[in-house]
Amino acid sequence: MVTVKQLPREEYWLPGHAACPGCPASLGLRMLGKALEGRFVLVVPAGCTTVIQGMYPKTPSRVPLLNIAFAASAAAATGLRAALELRGIDVPVVVWAGDGGTVDIGLQALSGAAERNEDILYICYDNEAYQNTGIQRSGATPPGAWTTTTPLGKRERRKVAPLIVAAHRVPYVATASIAYPLDFVEKVRKAVSKRGFKYIHLHAPCPTGWRFPPSETVEIGRLAVETGAWVLYEIEDGVLRLTGRSASLLDPARRKPLEEYLKRQGRFAHLFRPENEQLLELLKMDIQENWEAIRSALERGGRIL
Amino acid sequence: MPRVVVSGNEAVAFAVKLARVQVVAAYPITPQTTIVEKIAELVEKGELKARFINVESEHSAMAACIGAAAGGARTFTATSSQGLLYMSEMVFWAGGARLPIVMAVVNRSIAPPWSIWCDHNDAFAVRDAGWIQFWAESAQEAMDMVIQAYRVAEDEGVLLPAMVNLDGFYLSHAYEPVEVPEQQTVDRFLPEKTPAPYRIDVDKPMSYGTIANPDYYMEFRWKMQRAMDEAARVIREVDEEWGRLTGRSWGGLLEAYRCDDADVGIVLIGSWAGDAKEAVDRLRSRGVRAGVVRLRVTRPFPARELRDAVEGMSAVAVVDRSLSPGLPSVLAAEVKSALFNAKRRPVVRSFIAGLGGRDVSPKDFERIVECSLKEGPEEVTWIGLRGVTPW
Ligand code: SF4
Numbered sequence: 001m002v003t004v005k006q007l008p009r010e011e012y013w014l015p016g017h018a019a020c021p022g023c024p025a026s027l028g029l030r031m032l033g034k035a036l037e038g039r040f041v042l043v044v045p046a047g048c049t050t051v052i053q054g055m056y057p058k059t060p061s062r063v064p065l066l067n068i069a070f071a072a073s074a075a076a077a078t079g080l081r082a083a084l085e086l087r088g089i090d091v092p093v094v095v096w097a098g099d100g101g102t103v104d105i106g107l108q109a110l111s112g113a114a115e116r117n118e119d120i121l122y123i124c125y126d127n128e129a130y131q132n133t134g135i136q137r138s139g140a141t142p143p144g145a146w147t148t149t150t151p152l153g154k155r156e157r158r159k160v161a162p163l164i165v166a167a168h169r170v171p172y173v174a175t176a177s178i179a180y181p182l183d184f185v186e187k188v189r190k191a192v193s194k195r196g197f198k199y200i201h202l203h204a205p206c207p208t209g210w211r212f213p214p215s216e217t218v219e220i221g222r223l224a225v226e227t228g229a230w231v232l233y234e235i236e237d238g239v240l241r242l243t244g245r246s247a248s249l250l251d252p253a254r255r256k257p258l259e260e261y262l263k264r265q266g267r268f269a270h271l272f273r274p275e276n277e278q279l280l281e282l283l284k285m286d287i288q289e290n291w292e293a294i295r296s297a298l299e300r301g302g303r304i305l
Numbered sequence: 306m307p308r309v310v311v312s313g314n315e316a317v318a319f320a321v322k323l324a325r326v327q328v329v330a331a332y333p334i335t336p337q338t339t340i341v342e343k344i345a346e347l348v349e350k351g352e353l354k355a356r357f358i359n360v361e362s363e364h365s366a367m368a369a370c371i372g373a374a375a376g377g378a379r380t381f382t383a384t385s386s387q388g389l390l391y392m393s394e395m396v397f398w399a400g401g402a403r404l405p406i407v408m409a410v411v412n413r414s415i416a417p418p419w420s421i422w423c424d425h426n427d428a429f430a431v432r433d434a435g436w437i438q439f440w441a442e443s444a445q446e447a448m449d450m451v452i453q454a455y456r457v458a459e460d461e462g463v464l465l466p467a468m469v470n471l472d473g474f475y476l477s478h479a480y481e482p483v484e485v486p487e488q489q490t491v492d493r494f495l496p497e498k499t500p501a502p503y504r505i506d507v508d509k510p511m512s513y514g515t516i517a518n519p520d521y522y523m524e525f526r527w528k529m530q531r532a533m534d535e536a537a538r539v540i541r542e543v544d545e546e547w548g549r550l551t552g553r554s555w556g557g558l559l560e561a562y563r564c565d566d567a568d569v570g571i572v573l574i575g576s577w578a579g580d581a582k583e584a585v586d587r588l589r590s591r592g593v594r595a596g597v598v599r600l601r602v603t604r605p606f607p608a609r610e611l612r613d614a615v616e617g618m619s620a621v622a623v624v625d626r627s628l629s630p631g632l633p634s635v636l637a638a639e640v641k642s643a644l645f646n647a648k649r650r651p652v653v654r655s656f657i658a659g660l661g662g663r664d665v666s667p668k669d670f671e672r673i674v675e676c677s678l679k680e681g682p683e684e685v686t687w688i689g690l691r692g693v694t695p696w
Contacts, residue, residue, distance in 0.1 A: 041505060043372070056521050059512040064505045066375055067514035068368065069394050075330075075365030076372035080505065082328050082356040083376025091507050109368065112361030 002182050002189070012038040017060035019052040022214025024178045024204035024221070025125050026052055029096065031181045032123070035188040038063055040092040041080060045073040045106060047098035048132040049125075071105045073097050074113035077120045085119075092121055092192045099126040099140035100133075103159045107139075114168035114197045121191050121198045124161060125178075127206035135209040142229075144276070144283040146267040147209070153270060153279045157286045162201045163293065166235045166304050170197040174234035174243075177203040179221025183232060183244040190234075203230045211266020220264060228255040229262075229287055231294060239302035240294065250295060258284065306484045306551070313444040313476035316483050317383070317409045317469070318343035320451035322353045323491040324407075327378040327498070330358040330369035334388040335421050336473040337411040341383055363388040367395030367406075374404035375513060377504035379455065382406070385473060386413035389427045393434070399466045400435025400529070402514055405458035405501070406466040407451060408436075412575070412626075413473040414661045422662020423473040425575065425627040429635050435529050437467040437536050438604040440574040444481040446555055447471045449547060450601075452486075456495050456543045462535040464501060472576040474662070490550050533605040540602060558607035560599040561614040563589065567596035569674050570615050570651075572640055573624045574600050577665055581624070584670030595674050603636075608643035615644070618651045622677040624670075624688075626659045633657065634685050652677075658688035665689065 012033025019026040025048050042065040044050060050067060053059050068076040073095045081093045097106060102124040110122060129147045130136040137147040139159040146153055166173040171194045176184040184202060191198035205220040207213065212220055224230035225245050232246040242250065249255050262268040262283075271280040297304045311319070317340050321329065329348070331341040347353040356373075360366045363384050370380040384392055389410055399406050410428050414420040428438060439454060441447035447469060454467040471477060503511070517525060541557040548554025562582050564570055571581045578599040585595045598614045598621075600607060615621050621644075623637035632638055637655035644650050654677040659665045669688055676686065 039507060041507065050516065053512060053515055056512075056515045056517040059515060061512055062510055064507060064510045065512040065515075066372065066505065067512070068371065069398050071364055072368035072371070072395060072398075075360055075368035076375075078358055078360075078365075079328060079330060079369035079372030079374070079378075079380070080376045081372075082358065082369075083373040083378035084505075086327050086356070086378055087376070089507065108361060109365045112365055115361070116359065 002185050004182065007034045007185065008037050010038065012062040014060040014062065017052050018054045019048070020208045020214065022207040022217040023052065024127060024206055024217050025049055027178045027217070028125050028184070028202055028204060031184055032094065032096070032188060033063065035185040036092060036192065040094050041066065041084070043068060043073050043077040043080065043093065043095045045097050045101040046070040047101050048127070049096055051132055070101055071109055073101060073106055074109040074120070074122060078113050078116070078118045081118060081120050095120060095122040097122070097124055099124060099128060100130045100138040103139040103161045110165070111168065114165055114170050114199070117170060117196045119195055121188070121200070123200045123202055125202045125204040127204045127209060129209050131206045131209040142283055143286050144268060144271050144279040146270060153276060155279070157282070160290065162199065162235070163304065165199040166238070168197070169238060169305070170199065171195070172198040172234070172236055175201045175203065175230070175232055177221045177225055177230060177232060178205070179218045179225065180232065180244055187234060209267065212264055216264070220261070223256065223261040223264065226256045227258045227261040228252065228291060229258060231290060233294065235304055238304060240297045240304050241302055242294070250298070258287070306486060308482055308484050310480050310482050311444065312339065312478055312480050313447050313471050314339040314411070314478070315343055316444040316448035317451055317471070318347065319485055320448040321381050322347050323486065323488060324452050324455050324495055325379065325497065326353070326355055326381045328356050328358065328370065328373035328380045329382065330360050330366045330373070330380070331382045332360050332363045332366050332388065334363070334385050336413060336477045337383045337385040337388070337409065340409055340411070363392035364395055367392045367399060370406045371395060371399050371402060371404055374406050375402070375505050377500045379498040380406050381408070383409040383411065385411040386415055386427045390415065390430060393431050396431045396436065397434045401525070403464045403532070404466055405464055407454045407458055408466070408468050409451065410468050410470045411473045411477045412470050420661040421473070423475055423626070424660045424662070425470070428468065428470050429627050432604065435465060436604065437465055437602060439467060439469045439602055440600065441469060441471045441476060442576055442578045442599060444476055445483045445553070447476060448483055449553060449555065452491055452495060453543050453547055457536055457539050459498065460539045463532050463539055465529070465532050465536060470575070475576040486551050494547065494550055537605040537607065555601060558600070558602050558610045559614060560601060562597040562599065564596035564598060564614050566594055567618055568594045569620045569622065569677055570596045570598050570618050571622050571624060571670060571674065572598045572600070572636070574603060574636065575626060577626070577659065580665065580667045581670045584667040584674065587667065588671055588674055593674065603639070606639055606643060611640065611643050612647045615651055616649065620652045620654060620677040622654045622656060622673050624656045624658055624673060628657055628660060637685070655685040656688055657685055663689050
């Protein structure tokens with residue numbers, strides 16, 4: 001178990017960057033830097049992080065950072081990894097992509113790299129919409145959520161990216177949350193200790209798009225886990241186990257009521273009007289079925305396939 | 306120097322091996338596929354020490370090349386037609402990022418209607434991506450060109466990606482005798498890849514491809530233009546040096562065939578230059594003084610060389626194997642703009658032919674020349690339209 005004291009004091013994502021106040025992505029990048037002590041290379045497709053890093057010729061990144069087109073990050077990381085290997089440089093190549101760049105436009109390249117079991121760590125910071133573009137829905141936006149392209153609430157369910165990736169039978173898949181930094185750090189470290197394709201799906205509550213005050217990012221993230229709306233787990237060599245706070249939440253009775261999480265966010269405000277009851281049900285069903293999938297995997301000794 | 310009988314595609318694959326390429330990422334598409342099959346075989350047999358990445362699309366092929374090139378490796382891919390269009394976003398990225406990737410484009414028409422035959426619209430679709438665009442006439446030239454392309458692309462004053470175009474099926478699948486240069490010759494000509502000043506280095510962290518605001522963006526573009534200007538010089542020098550080493554120099558930026566005393570010149574790119582040359586020989590035997598100007602590169606566009614080559618001609622016939630609907634002729638427009646300020650400017654006639662693999666014979670080229678010498682409207686003439694004869 002890592003403790004805060006064991007983390008380097010050194011900062012690898014410098015202050016003064018261009019993120020919104022309370023940004024979960026910059027929190028995550030800060031943790032990632034500390035987890036790997038600055039020895040890695042970042043590959044970043046279009047998204048909030050493109051903007052957070054500010055403008056040429058300055059950058060808050062103290063690790064090399066390759067920006068790349070939206071759909072291309074997993075493939076670019078593959079090539080970069082190959083080049084570093086040729087040069088005998090053994091540092092992790094880490095993709096840092098948003099949910100749009102991961103579950104939508106980037107899914108094909110991600111799948112290709114996972115199938116080839118490339119030795120890269122792919123981290124998706126999931127802020128559940130195209131926040132940087134102006135809060136449009138993505139394939140990871142939860143049902144019911146307001147976005148600028150789902151003004152009445154999203155009517156479809158979300159893609160469960162970690163399980164999609166796990167179906168490629170890669171050595172390591174995990175979910176994490178910016179509200180549980182040490183859990184995230186541990187997962188990053190475990191991931192890079194393995195050869196092959198690693199995937200971490202990092203829940204990243206975004207004050208801008210989710211409509212909550214910037215001071216509450218971590219609290220909202222924690223509520224997501226405590227209510228069971230987000231689940232922390234890892235899948236090592238095809239075997240799933242719950243981790244951290246989620247480990248004791250398989251029993252729904254132990255979770256906080258979902259409303260505590262939803263009511264704190266402007267994007268779900270309309271769900272509590274009577275005419276939107278069905279959307280709220282859809283969201284609950286989406287969360288419930290996610291847990292069911294986890295439960296049935298655990299009943300098979302954690303095997304997901 | 307061993308002589309072998311190979312297809313254009315195999316010639317390209319051998320060039321990749323001789324250039325000691327380190328990373329190859331490719332997705333199969335007709336008629337390029339046998340290039341990457343051959344490379345995969347060479348890698349598998351250990352004859353080429355490279356990482357061969359079987360990507361899931363052309364978009365990823367170029368993305369992987371970009372990652373590899375940014376990481377400091379010598380990289381190659383090949384594509385064609387729809388594949389090039391699918392890849393095109395990354396093609397522009399590679400140009401803007403100034404990564405010296407070399408790509409073979411086996412030219413093939415664009416759908417719909419589906420066509421697997423040759424024309425040049427695929428490469429022209431990415432004309433402004435910041436890539437050097439080479440056009441081969443023969444399998445031998447395609448091989449030499451790939452090797453030359455690395456020298457040019459990796460030149461410190463250039464640092465731009467380069468595309469070697471070869472006509473689908475006419476060059477890719479036809480077998481020709483090809484002289485394969487010795488490995489030592491190529492090693493001397495093309496030393497091990499010197500790391501670009503900006504390759505990714507964990508000890509010297511930098512950000513690549515960040516946002517540039519209006520205070521900076523334009524300078525990045527200006528530098529690309531300057532690099533293209535520099536590329537023109539380097540292409541010429543590199544071709545001369547290759548000539549000294551192998552006895553084969555291809556003319557630098559363009560090849561002028563029997564142009565010195567010509568009244569009329571055919572201007573074109575690609576493999577059908579051979580048919581045009583044959584037509585010129587026949588015309589000359591009938592007393593018509595004709596020549597061929599074959600552009601070896603279209604980016605950088607060899608404007609000055611072209612002016613010199615056609616100086617004194619009364620007419621020039623530009624034959625396009627591509628169409629820009631509404632213009633309609635890409636190459637002719639470029640030739641016209643290059644000649645516009647020339648003191649003695651020949652009449653430029655524009656012809657569109659061979660789209661979608663339509664056969665064009667030396668006889669057609671003879672007629673093109675004859676047509677160009679006559680007075681006539683400045684319209685574009687289509688050659689070989691079924692049921693429509695322009696003459
Ligand atoms: S929109 Fe959200 S994720 Fe993006 S920079 Fe702002 S707070 Fe961060």
